[in-house]
Amino acid sequence: MNYVPGTASLIDDIDKKHLVLLRDGRTLIGYLRSIDQFANLVFHQTVERIHVGKKFGDIPRGIFIVRGENVVLLGEIDVDKPCDTVLQQVSIEEILEEQRQQQQTKQETEKVKMQVLKDRGLSIPKADNMDEY
Amino acid sequence: CSYTLTLACRCAPQLFYSFFKSLVGKDVVVELKNDLRLVFYGLASTAYLNIKLTDISVTDPEKYPHMLSVKNCFIRGSVVRYVQLPADEVDTQLLQDAARKEAMQQKQ
Numbered sequence: 001m002n003y004v005p006g007t008a009s010l011i012d013d014i015d016k017k018h019l020v021l022l023r024d025g026r027t028l029i030g031y032l033r034s035i036d037q038f039a040n041l042v043f044h045q046t047v048e049r050i051h052v053g054k055k056f057g058d059i060p061r062g063i064f065i066v067r068g069e070n071v072v073l074l075g076e077i078d079v080d081k082p083c084d085t086v087l088q089q090v091s092i093e094e095i096l097e098e099q100r101q102q103q104q105t106k107q108e109t110e111k112v113k114m115q116v117l118k119d120r121g122l123s124i125p126k127a128d129n130m131d132e133y
Numbered sequence: 134c135s136y137t138l139t140l141a142c143r144c145a146p147q148l149f150y151s152f153f154k155s156l157v158g159k160d161v162v163v164e165l166k167n168d169l170r171l172v173f174y175g176l177a178s179t180a181y182l183n184i185k186l187t188d189i190s191v192t193d194p195e196k197y198p199h200m201l202s203v204k205n206c207f208i209r210g211s212v213v214r215y216v217q218l219p220a221d222e223v224d225t226q227l228l229q230d231a232a233r234k235e236a237m238q239q240k241q
Contacts, residue, residue, distance in 0.1 A: 008185035010207055019203055023167070023212070027199050039183065039209050051198050072167055072212045075189075075203030087198055 010035040013076060018043075021072040027051065028064060029077065039068035050095045052102050055088050057095025148235050149182060152228065153216075162192070162217040163208060182210035 010032070018032045020041065030046035043064040050057050090098075117123060163184060185207050191200045 008183050008207060013207070019199060021167075021199070025167075037181075039207075049199060054198070056198070068209065069211070071209045072165060073206055073208050075200065075206035077202050078204045079202075086201070 010039070010074070013074070017077045017079065019049075019075045019077050020066060021074075022066070023070045023072055028061070028066070029058075030061075030064065032074075036068070039071050039074075041066045041068070041071065041074070050099050051087075052095060052098035054086060055090045055095060055098060057090050057092050059092055148231060152231075153182065153184075156218065156222065159222050160219060162215075163213060164215040164217070165208065165212050166214045167212065182213070184208045184210065184213065184216070 013032050014035065016032060018030065020028045020043070022028065027049045028043060028046050029049055030043035032041060033044045034042035041064075043066065046061040046064040048059045048061050050059070114123075163186070185205070187205045189200075189204065189206055191197050
């Protein structure tokens with residue numbers, strides 16, 4: 001697969017620090033140890049990073065096996081590039097609290113939106129329920 | 134024209150795999166189903182239409198702060214909504230003919 005020029009392969013990304021975005025919105029950062037044809041991934045020294053506004057918090061998670069269908073994006077983290085200049089790291093409790101508040105306001109606006117649409121006889125299906133090709 | 138292309142894509146993913154291979158090294162914008170949009174250089178693709186991008190930049194960096202330190206990325210084909218192509222890089226006539234041919238072959 002990786003010997004044909006022009007094809008994409010994850011072989012060269014092994015043992016490097018990566019960031020993976022999951023379909024449920026979570027961000028995991030860790031060392032990529034193993035891959036397969038479905039983009040199933042094995043992560044080592046994984047950290048779950050939660051972003052709220054300009055703050056972020058890291059929760060250590062250990063070893064993760066991610067099923068390929070849940071992967072949105074996998075990006076190699078450039079250790080040389082300064083990334084923490086605009087972002088401020090906070091404690092786990094604080095970031096969880098911030099996230100909870102963010103979810104709450106989001107749910108409230110969503111509820112109002114749904115009600116308005118319902119009054120007009122419209123409904124928008126959630127994108128994640130669509131079947132995969 | 135667009136109907137033939139969609140039909141061909143479902144019946145013959147090989148066509149688009151070859152099409153994407155012709156775009157290796159070009160600038161494209163990839164829009165994902167979760168609304169994240171990326172601008173990048175250097176496209177490569179696999180048989181599952183996964184996309185590998187080098188030298189990426191996000192069109193809305195404030196909304197996606199975690200992409201700040203990421204230069205290269207791999208995108209699973211199933212989460213791509215659109216791939217916006219540079220108009221002058223695509224020979225639409227050739228693509229249309231190829232798609233029509235594939236669709237005809239599938240019908241038989």
